Structure formats: C-alpha cells, structure tokens
Amino acid sequence: MGQAPNITIVGSINMDIVTITDQLPKMGETILGQQFQMNPGGKGANQAVASARLGAAVQMIGCVGEDLFGNEMIAHLNSEGVDVSNVEQVATQTGTASITVSNKDNNIIVVPGANNHVTASFVEAKRDVIAESDILILQLEIPLDGVLKAVEIATKNGVIVILNPAPIRELPADLLNKVDYLTPNEHEIKHLTNEKNHAELIEKVILTKGSEGVSYFQKGKEINIPAYTIDVVDTTGAGDSFNAGFAVALGQGLSVEAACLYGNAVAALSTTRLGAQTGMPTADEVQEFLSNKN
Ligand code: RIB
Numbered sequence: 001m002g003q004a005p006n007i008t009i010v011g012s013i014n015m016d017i018v019t020i021t022d023q024l025p026k027m028g029e030t031i032l033g034q035q036f037q038m039n040p041g042g043k044g045a046n047q048a049v050a051s052a053r054l055g056a057a058v059q060m061i062g063c064v065g066e067d068l069f070g071n072e073m074i075a076h077l078n079s080e081g082v083d084v085s086n087v088e089q090v091a092t093q094t095g096t097a098s099i100t101v102s103n104k105d106n107n108i109i110v111v112p113g114a115n116n117h118v119t120a121s122f123v124e125a126k127r128d129v130i131a132e133s134d135i136l137i138l139q140l141e142i143p144l145d146g147v148l149k150a151v152e153i154a155t156k157n158g159v160i161v162i163l164n165p166a167p168i169r170e171l172p173a174d175l176l177n178k179v180d181y182l183t184p185n186e187h188e189i190k191h192l193t194n195e196k197n198h199a200e201l202i203e204k205v206i207l208t209k210g211s212e213g214v215s216y217f218q219k220g221k222e223i224n225i226p227a228y229t230i231d232v233v234d235t236t237g238a239g240d241s242f243n244a245g246f247a248v249a250l251g252q253g254l255s256v257e258a259a260c261l262y263g264n265a266v267a268a269l270s271t272t273r274l275g276a277q278t279g280m281p282t283a284d285e286v287q288e289f290l291s292n293k294n
Contacts, residue, residue: 004055005251008133010150011044012115012141013062014095015069039275040076043139046237050244050280052081059083061126063117069094090117118142120149131157139164164243225260228268237276242267
C-alpha cells in the first residue's frame with residue numbers, strides 16, 4: 001500500500017449513551033436492562049478515529065458543546081491522534097446518541113446539539129483545511145448546508161469526496177452528482193436512487209449490507225465482496241469503520257475492490273467489542289487479520 005492519505009472529516013461528534021438489554025420495552029413499559037456505558041461516538045468522530053488508527057493524517061471539522069461531554073470528546077479525539085484544531089466549542093449541549101443494543105443489533109436516537117452549528121459559514125471558515133486534503137468524508141448528522149459547502153470546496157480543489165448518507169434524508173441531485181463515492185446501507189439506498197437517476201448514480205455507490213458484505217457496481221453489474229465471518233459483540237460503528245477503511249485504502253492507491261476488502265476487514269474487527277470505537281483496529285491489526293485469512 002502507498003503512503004497514508006491526508007483525510008478531512010466534516011461531521012458529528014456525539015457522546016453515546018448505551019444500554020444493553022435482552023429485550024426491548026414497548027411504549028409505556030419499564031423493563032430491566034443488563035449493562036450501561038457512555039462511549040465517544042458520532043459518525044464523524046468514529047470515522048475520524050478509525051482512519052487515524054489505520055495510519056491516516058486526520059483533521060476533524062466539527063462542533064461540541066461548552067460542557068463536560070464536549071471537553072471529553074476533544075481530549076479523546078486528540079489522544080487518538082486526530083487533529084482537533086478545527087473542532088470548536090459552542091454555547092450549547094454536545095450531541096448525544098441514545099443507543100440500545102439488543103441481540104447484537106442496535107437502534108439509535110441522535111440529538112445533534114452542537115453538531116447543528118456545523119453550517120456553511122462554519123465550514124467556509126475551514127476552507128483551506130478541506131482544500132489541502134486528499135480525501136473528504138462526510139455523513140448527514142450536521143446541517144445540509146454545511147455538507148454542501150464542504151463538497152463544493154472539495155470538488156473545486158480536486159479532493160476525493162466520500163458521502164456516507166446516514167442518517168438518510170432528501171438530498172439535492174447536484175450534491176449526489178458531485179460526490180465521488182456514496183456509501184449507503186440497504187435502507188438508505190432506497191432514498192437515493194430512483195428509476196430516473198439509477199444508472200448515473202449506481203456507479204458511485206458502495207452498498208454496505210452488514211453480514212452480507214458490500215457491493216460495488218461496474219457497467220450496471222453488481223459485484224459483491226463478502227463480509228468476514230467473526231464473533232460479533234456489537235455492530236455499532238461497523239459502517240463507520242468500513243467507511244474509514246475504504247477511504248484509507250483508496251487514498252493509498254488501492255482499487256475499489258481492494259478498498260472494499262480492506263473496509264470489510266476493518267468493519268469486521270470493529271464488531272468484536274462493545275462500543276462504536278472500542279474495537280476499531282490499527283493498521284497492523286488489520287494486516288494480521290488479513291494474513292491469517294489468506
Ligand atoms: O454509526 C454509529 C454512530 O451513530 C454512533 O456512534 C452514534 O453516535 C450515531 O451517530
């Protein structure tokens with residue numbers, strides 16, 4: 001693999017408030033759960049940490065609150081080797097994600113808080129950071145105008161753009177046309193491609209399918225890269241890990257197919273521990289895992 005890329009993430013930073021339970025309560029019902037944790041999270045921060053562990057030079061652009069969670073998130077990202085000089089503290093609460101983990105799957109409610117301050121004008125002020133990157137990665141936990149501005153700056157400066165459209169929302173056609181890669185899951189893709197735009201968009205889609213692996217598309221043909229079989233503890237952050245692995249491999253000059261394989265390995269390893277970032281592997285751990293598979 002080539003030199004590790006310079007990756008900028010414009011995205012969310014959340015405190016994950018995690019409950020582990022055997023069963024889910026019905027509306028109006030109270031049940032007893034098994035375990036509780038608070039972990040650093042947010043799709044943006046997760047992708048930043050995963051990319052940094054894989055050896056990339058990573059700049060995070062985002063906002064946290066002027067509160068304890070905000071202080072913790074900045075200290076944590078810094079300790080992971082992520083450049084936090086463009087993470088600002090604003091006078092509101094840090095974003096939170098209430099996560100329920102049950103039977104190795106999860107559901108999540110995000111309250112964006114400070115992430116809502118990552119607007120077009122906030123991103124414009126960070127123009128040079130984006131322009132000097134090899135790769136820009138975005139998700140949809142910040143305002144859409146912030147996403148649009150970041151993509152505009154990146155495309156003007158020849159930066160590769162990966163948009164992870166999660167959580168899904170209505171997106172302008174111009175944005176979809178500008179990005180280089182879209183990494184939806186099977187639920188999200190239904191909102192992105194329709195009969196009219198399918199042929200154009202599908203060639204930039206890397207479809208993540210959980211335990212089924214990922215697919216990319218060449219001349220309309222779906223090519224599936226199967227997932228690695230591993231003992232799963234928690235899938236939270238697996239998609240983020242895939243995105244980071246895919247980006248780092250692509251930035252090192254690997255083909256889309258090889259980048260998908262690498263992303264799959266990163267995602268698989270990330271599911272072996274509870275918490276979005278806890279199991280995210282280093283480049284050496286991925287190498288060892290892949291060597292043992294061959
Ligand atoms: O992708 C997982 C992440 O989604 C969690 O860390 C949570 O913060 C939500 O943003």
